[in-house]
Amino acid sequence: MEDIRVAVVERSTAALDVAAALEFVSDPRFGGIAVFVGKVRNHNVGRQVTGISYDLFEPLALRMFRAIGERARAEVGAPLKLYIAHAKGKLQLDDLAVVVAAGTPHRDEAFRACRLAIEAVKHEAPIWKQEHYVDGDSAWSEGCSLCEEDRHAGADHGRQAGHGHGH
Amino acid sequence: MKVRIALYGALREADPRGYLELDVPPGSTIAQLRELLAAHVREHAPAVNAGLVRISAFANAEEILHGHRDVPEGQELAVLPPVSGG
Numbered sequence: 001m002e003d004i005r006v007a008v009v010e011r012s013t014a015a016l017d018v019a020a021a022l023e024f025v026s027d028p029r030f031g032g033i034a035v036f037v038g039k040v041r042n043h044n045v046g047r048q049v050t051g052i053s054y055d056l057f058e059p060l061a062l063r064m065f066r067a068i069g070e071r072a073r074a075e076v077g078a079p080l081k082l083y084i085a086h087a088k089g090k091l092q093l094d095d096l097a098v099v100v101a102a103g104t105p106h107r108d109e110a111f112r113a114c115r116l117a118i119e120a121v122k123h124e125a126p127i128w129k130q131e132h133y134v135d136g137d138s139a140w141s142e143g144c145s146l147c148e149e150d151r152h153a154g155a156d157h158g159r160q161a162g163h164g165h166g167h
Numbered sequence: 168m169k170v171r172i173a174l175y176g177a178l179r180e181a182d183p184r185g186y187l188e189l190d191v192p193p194g195s196t197i198a199q200l201r202e203l204l205a206a207h208v209r210e211h212a213p214a215v216n217a218g219l220v221r222i223s224a225f226a227n228a229e230e231i232l233h234g235h236r237d238v239p240e241g242q243e244l245a246v247l248p249p250v251s252g253g
Contacts, residue, residue, distance in 0.1 A: 038253050054252070057175050057245050059228040086252060098253050118253065126226065126245070127252025128176030140177035143251030146224035148233040149198075 003081045004073075006065035008058050011089040016096035025081040025103030034110035036118045038098040040091050044141075048134040053090045054097065057126035061086070068120040072113040078104050080113055086127060168193055170238060172204065173245040177219055181212040191238055197225050198234035204246060223248045 005024050009016055018037060025033055040052050065084045073080045081103040091097060098121065102113035121127075122144075129141040173186045181187065189203050205220040224247045225232045227239065231247075238244075 055175055055179065056252075057173070057226065057247060060226055060230075060245070063229065122253035123250070125250060125252050126175065126247050127250055128248065129251040130176075140248075141251035143176075143249035145222040145249040146231055146247055147222050148224070148231075150222045 004066060004069035005083045005085075006062050006069065007085040008056055008061060008088050009085055011087050011091050011095065016085050016087055016099045018096070018099055018101075021083040021085065021099045021101035024083045025101045027079075027081055027103055029079055030081070030103040030105055030110075032105065032107035032110035033101060033103045034107070034114035035102075036098070036100045036114050037096055038118070040093050040095045040097055042093050044131055047131075049093070049131050050134050051090060051092050051132045052095075052097065053130040053132070053138075054086070054088050055128040055130065056086065056088050058088070061125050061127060064125045065121065068117050068124070071120065072102070072116045075116055076104060076109045076113045078106075078109045080104050080109070082113060082117060084117055084121060086121065086125070168238075168240060170200065171243045172200075172225075173243060175245060176248040176251075178208075178215065178223065178246055178248050181208050181215045186243075195238045196234060197232050197236045197238060200225065200238050200244075201234070219248050220246070 042049055069082045072082055083101040086098045100114055100118045102110045104110040130138055132138045168191055169188050170191045171186055171188050174181055205217045208215050208220055209217040226245050226247055227242050
């Protein structure tokens with residue numbers, strides 16, 4: 001039985017669907033469901049944002065989403081259904097960028113699985129965000145290096161110079 | 168040998184085709200490929216920050232290829248700048 005579902009959804013084709021995520025992780029065994037929804041907001045670092053474009057290396061992203069799901073299952077140590085979907089292409093304000101849902105017997109496991117999954121997606125998956133600003137300018141967001149050498153240099157990832165984890 | 172490298176994120180701007188082809192000496196490692204790519208970007212795409220290549224990873228469709236790995240033959244690779252999903 002499939003209990004991890006992953007997707008990359010081109011925005012021009014469809015919007016992400018929270019109801020579909022909830023339906024997938026629902027199960028008679030589960031009394032707890034945690035959902036994280038990431039949306040496009042109207043500002044970043046003091047600049048007014050009008051939209052975002054997401055670029056993804058899709059085959060590896062999907063493979064990583066599955067691996068993240070397996071990691072969450074091992075970490076939580078309980079029956080789990082997990083849904084991870086990320087948008088691709090050009091998004092407007094208020095559009096959904098990412099949806100993660102976790103269903104488990106109890107709430108603590110659901111919160112932990114959901115949190116682990118969204119943090120891993122943000123810090124490890126091959127996805128790039130380009131912000132578009134009200135003045136017509138655009139910029140690729142600074143992100144987390146996947147480069148082994150770089151990660152080892154900053155073993156306490158998140159405290160690297162200039163790399164806060166408010167993103 | 169010729170290696171095709173698909174470009175993502177800010178490095179897409181290094182070539183409008185969305186990929187680059189580099190001549191790589193046989194037996195090269197991923198770390199050496201990174202140096203070749205940084206040099207190529209400095210020379211052919213001065214508008215792109217070549218320093219970005221230094222903190223970029225390489226991958227095929229299955230996995231991240233770390234610096235000590237040999238450059239695989241006959242596979243398209245991807246160069247992955249620091250990621251910013253979610």
